[in-house]
Amino acid sequence: MSESQFIIKPRWLVTMDVGPRVLEQHAILVDSGSIKAIVPKSEIPEWAVDWSVVDCSQHVVMPGxxxxxxxxxxxxxxxxxxxxxxxxxxxxxxxxxxxxxxxxxxxxxxxxxxxxxxxxxxxxxxxxxxxxxxxxxxxxxxxxxxxxxxxxxxxxxxxxxxxxxxxxxxxxxxxxxxxxxxxxxxxxxxxxxxxxxxxxxxxxxxxxxxxxxxxxxxxxxxxxxxxxxxxxxxxxxxxxxxxxxxxxxxxxxxxxxxxxxxxxxxxxxxxxxxxxxxxxxxxxxxxxxxxxxxxxxxxxxxxxxxxxxxxxxxxxxxxxxxxxxxxxxxxxxxxxxxxxxxxxxxxxxxxxxLGLQSQIGSIRVGKRADLVAVKLDELNSLPYFDPISHLVYVASREQVTHTWVNGELSYQRLPDGQAQFAGIETEALRSIALQWQLKLQQSAH
Missing domain, CATH: 3.20.20.140 (Metal-dependent hydrolases)
Incomplete structure (x- = not known):
């Protein structure tokens, strides 16, 4: 099993591709940064049964x-x-x-x-x-x-x-x-x-x-x-x-x-x-x-x-x-x-x-795994009837829990609500912002 191989199991999958707009109870299989397969959760291929799983059972997963x-x-x-x-x-x-x-x-x-x-x-x-x-x-x-x-x-x-x-x-x-x-x-x-x-x-x-x-x-x-x-x-x-x-x-x-x-x-x-x-x-x-x-x-x-x-x-x-x-x-x-x-x-x-439609923008086998998981079971999102409508008219960025780019988890919202980035510690970002705030405030006076 490789860390570059994993399965995302959402409640809904909004592909932005041709065909059904919403797939329920389907899984996305990601291999080396690209989308390897999209299958019903009950039909995971034998060659992928040992892959790690990301449980998004209360989420919509959609293109980045x-x-x-x-x-x-x-x-x-x-x-x-x-x-x-x-x-x-x-x-x-x-x-x-x-x-x-x-x-x-x-x-x-x-x-x-x-x-x-x-x-x-x-x-x-x-x-x-x-x-x-x-x-x-x-x-x-x-x-x-x-x-x-x-x-x-x-x-x-x-x-x-x-x-x-x-x-x-x-x-x-x-x-x-x-x-x-x-x-x-x-x-x-x-x-x-x-x-x-x-x-x-x-x-x-x-x-x-x-x-x-x-x-x-x-x-x-x-x-x-x-x-x-x-x-x-x-x-x-x-x-x-x-x-x-x-x-x-x-x-x-x-x-x-x-x-x-x-x-x-x-x-x-x-x-x-x-x-x-x-x-x-x-x-x-x-x-x-x-x-x-x-x-x-x-x-x-x-x-x-x-x-x-x-x-x-x-x-x-x-x-x-x-x-x-x-x-x-x-x-x-x-x-x-x-x-x-x-x-x-x-x-x-x-x-x-941007001329990148063959790589990103929709969820399709062969495209890059630029994906987002959006949690819809929180109180401000209930009840829900149409996940697409909810994404546009109800959901907010605070409900994003995972952001993958090229199959790498670049951002995750931890269970305690804290942000975790792959590239930098959150406190380092806070320090950078406050240093520039001080400089710009001083120059304005």
């Missing part, structure tokens, strides 16, 4: 959640500048703080905290966009997580780089260094149409084709962004990016709050993906994205948290529920984005957007 838009190390700026609109928030608070503090150490420590928060909430993969990507990768590796790393590009100087060319050079060097890591993938991440020039976008499109990398950028987050583009270029941002060749099946567009019907049709036609970040859009008063209509037209939509500085939680359970409710009220259709579609946004849709 995928955070399609994050700035993970901004976890250190959680609550640093609340209750401002996007541009004052950036210009007057976040960018000055970043200029003073952002470094390799800042990004590594912030990413450790973000990974811990996400793992404890069942997130196994996140799509990141920030500076010093090597520091984020090292934190991801330590915590036993999976990440799609955005190689950030801007025109203006930061602590990380001085010019767009330097951002691109540093990013491609990191990609070359880590491209053989099975849990790490990459895309170019030009920040936004209002911070990146036509020339740089054109260069990124060429490089993305040569290196087979996607593109991850912010788009149509605010009305002000669109007004600025109309004044400067005479066209809306999406039209500009489309003309530059940025929009395609490997493009992830964060937010997409202000998309007209014709623009939604353009995204569907070109196969681009939206990373919907409902909590951040609400908190920054950016607006309500037209998710119900975009989805109906055929746009693939995943869910993101954005950074903790503008959310302030890296909590995809909250995003699922909020996305479903907002879609209903915005479209005035109670049937819009039912629970199963919200779950799709948080799992297989995110995997598809």
């Amino acid at each position: 959640l995928i955070n399609l838009h994050a700035h993970s190390s901004m976890n250190l700026l959680k609550g640093y500048a609340d209750d401002y609109a996007l541009m004052p928030w950036l210009n007057e608070h976040i960018w000055p703080a970043e200029k003073r503090w952002v470094s390799n150490v800042f990004v590594h420590d912030g990413s450790l905290l973000a990974c811990a928060e996400m793992l404890s909430g069942g997130v196994t993969t996140f799509n990141d966009m920030y500076f010093y990507p090597q520091a984020t990768i090292e934190a991801v590796k330590q915590m036993g997580m999976r990440a799609h790393i955005g190689l950030t590009v801007l025109e203006f100087p930061t602590n990380y780089a001085a010019t767009a060319s330097e951002y691109i050079r540093l990013g491609t060097e990191v990609r070359d260094q880590y491209k053989s890591e099975s849990s790490i993938s990459f895309s170019f991440a030009p920040h936004a149409p209002y911070t990146v020039s036509d020339q740089t976008f054109t260069q990124i499109v060429t490089l993305s084709e040569q290196l087979n990398l996607g593109i991850h950028t912010h788009l149509h987050e605010t009305q002000a962004e669109i007004a600025q583009s109309l004044e400067q270029f005479g066209i809306r941002p999406l039209q500009r990016l489309q003309a530059l060749g940025v929009i395609g099946p490997s493009t992830v567009l964060a937010h997409g709050v202000h998309l007209e019907k014709q623009e939604q049709e353009t995204l569907a036609m070109l196969g681009a993906h939206i990373a919907h970040c409902p909590s951040s859009n609400l908190k920054l008063a950016s607006g309500i994205a037209p998710i119900a209509s975009a989805q109906q037209i055929g746009v693939n939509i995943g869910l993101g948290t954005d950074g903790a500085a503008s959310n302030n939680r890296l909590d995809l359970w909250q995003e699922m529920r909020t996305a479903a409710l907002l879609a209903k009220v915005a479209s005035q259709q109670a049937e819009a984005v039912p629970a199963y579609q919200a779950l799709q946004m948080a799992t297989i849709n995110g995997a598809t957007a």
